[in-house]
Structures are given as structure tokens and as C-alpha cells.
Amino acid sequence: MFNGSQEVRGASSYPTIRFIEIMQSRSHVPLKEPLIRQEWSSPDSDKLKEFSGICWAFGRRLQERLHIPIGLIGAYYGNSPIKAWSSSEVMDDCRDHTGNTDWNYGLGGAKGDRTVLWNAMIAALLPLEIKGVLWYQGESDANVNFVGFLCMFPAMIKSWRTHFRRPNLPFGFVQLACRDDEPGIATPEIRWHQTADLGVVPNELLPNTFMAVALDLSDPGAPLGQHHPRHKEEIAERLFFGALNVAYNIATPFQGPSPASVRSSNGRATITFINGPIILRSNLSSAFDVCCRGGATAGTNFRWEDCPEWKPVTIISTTDVDLTLDTSVCRQFTLQFIRYAWQTTPCPYLQCALYGADTALPAGPFVAPVTN
Secondary structure, eight states: OTTHHHHHHHGGGOTTEEEEEEOOOOOSSOOSSOOEEEEEEOOOHHHHTTSOHHHHHHHHHHHHHHOSOEEEEEOOOSSOOGGGGSOHHHHHHHHHHHTOOOOOOOTTGGGGSTTHHIIIIIGGGTTSOOSOEEEOOOTGGGSSOGGGHHHHHHHHHHHHHHHTTOTTOOEEEEOOOOOOOOTTOOHHHHHHHHTTTSSSSSOSSSTTEEEEOOTTOOOTTOTTOTTSOSOHHHHHHHHHHHHHHHTTOOOOOOOOOEEEEEEEETTEEEEEEESOOEEEOOOOTTSEEEEEEOGGGOSTTOOGGGOSOOEEEEEEEEOSSEEEEEOGGGTTSEEEEEEESOSSSOSSTTOOSEEETTTOOBOOOEEEEOBO
């Protein structure tokens, strides 16, 4: 965390915040009592320095805005897949959904076993009345069977809500940050699956959720890799905006621009956005690419996942709500899909193409069908 020492030094100024940290542990059966690494404490420079930077910075913002006591529970285990944080019914439901009978892909050793972190670090917290959840995970699932994530993420959220006895429990999450390019890494796909393939939350499949887009927070020098950027303040602030809306019913902009429609004519495609006005912060040649198809393969039944080739296109112009692309690369073929920011690291720090002009919030990655 770039200003972690500053946060730690100022922590004692927030006496109405308390935090506790759960010990990283595993169990094949649900525990009734959690193993505690740090007991409930008021913040000071010694006790806070090992706590989650994002969780603290988020909680500090809440306390400053709401002027109420805030309790923070840190339960985290790096390099762990979603199946380890999921109850057994989630695993069973999604095995049936995907047709995959081998969910034991073993990532992360013992901490990658199904349900072991749910059993040890979450199930023991179920007697508590919690206000909401912040979730930052997915990098491990980008390495392996990421197709299952599309089922497991919504199913896990629903399961947590059931077990915590709150069907509308606010659930915030961080969309995956940047990553060094590696063969076989499916970071763009996991980002898309984090939104239930709809690009923006909350939505009908992920109600009462909020998301911090993090793909514009590139940090090549991060000691733990770009997927753990030191730009924690930006992530915490974006989560904070979402929590104000979803958890506290305080209206404030918390979403970057997202596409409402895409129409194509004469070698150009125009994307109309909601959550604008939009601003073009950089005209990256790699920001947008298109899928063109012809003959019998073109049509409404063609899926973007089946596109054999994506071609980069350039931006021609923008207005407050529209962005027009030069799609003449399709030539005689039909423009089928447009996608945005579909790379593991799509841009330098705070320099992706699209942001909200009034909010400075980035547009998340998306893939959208085209009306011709």
C-alpha cells in the first residue's frame, strides 16, 4: 500500500473503529469458533500494520462519512480459489451446472481444497450479525477451470446470504486488477464472469452487489505482482462509493460508464453509454477490438466466445454519451461483437480509455453485440 505508513500513523484518530483478524486456517468440517490472529482491537500503529489495507481504508471512509462505530473483520488467505470459500451445496450445484465432476484441481495445496476456508474462517462467524461483505479474489481461478466461476460466484454469494440469514446482504467485490501476461491466464474472462457476464452490477443475477473496477491500477513494481497493486486507496474509495448506495441507501455515483447499445453502419460503430457523461482519457489503439463474421456463421446464434479472431479498431469521435469506432476492418463481413479492455493489463495507471467525466470512475471491460 503506497501510503500504508501514513494510514497506520493516523489510525489512532479513529477510536470508534474496531477490527479483528481471523487466523489463516483450514478445516474439512465447519468450526464453531474461529481461530483468532488478532483479537478485537482499537486501531494503533502496532496492531494495524498487518491488517488488510483495503479493509481499513474502506472502514475509515465509512466512519468519516457516517460518524458511526465501525467493526471490521479480516478473513483472507492468499492464492486461494473460490471453491475453498464455498459451502458444500455451492460445489454440488455448480458441479451439476457445469457438468464438471472434478472440482478438486488442487490449486494452492491444502488451502485449495473445496470448502476448507469456508469451514475454518467463515462458518465460525455465522452467529454474528454483519452489515456487508467485501470480496477480493479470483486470480487463482483465472489459472485453471475458470468456466466454473460463472456459476460459483453468484451461487457463493447466495449461499453466504442464506447462512448469514440476510437474503439481501450487501456484497461488494473488487474486479480483478492487472496481471503480468502469462500463457493460459484468463483474467479478462474472470472479470466478465465476476459480473455474471453482464458487465455491470448490481444486476438481476447479482442483486444488491457493488464492484470496484481495478483494471486501470497498473503497478508493475508491486512486490507481490500486478494482481496485488499497491493502489489500495483507489480500490477502497471505489468500494466505499458502492457501499454508500447499496448498504446505506445514500445516493452517490458509484459506477463507471457502461454500454447501453451498439449500432453499426457504413464501416462505423457507435456505442451509447449510460452512467455518463463519458470522457476519453487516452486513445489507446488496443482499447477496442471487434469480431467480424460472414457467410453461414454470421447471425444471432453466433456467440462471442466462438469468435476465432478479434481485430483492433480505432476511435473516431466521442460525445457526452456516444463513442464512434472505425470498423472498416470488417470489410465485406458482418460486425458481430465489440469488446473493450480485454487484456490482462489494458492500460497504464489511471490511463484506460473511458471514464466518467464527472466521477473519474473507469468503465469496466465489456463485450457487446452489435445491431446492424
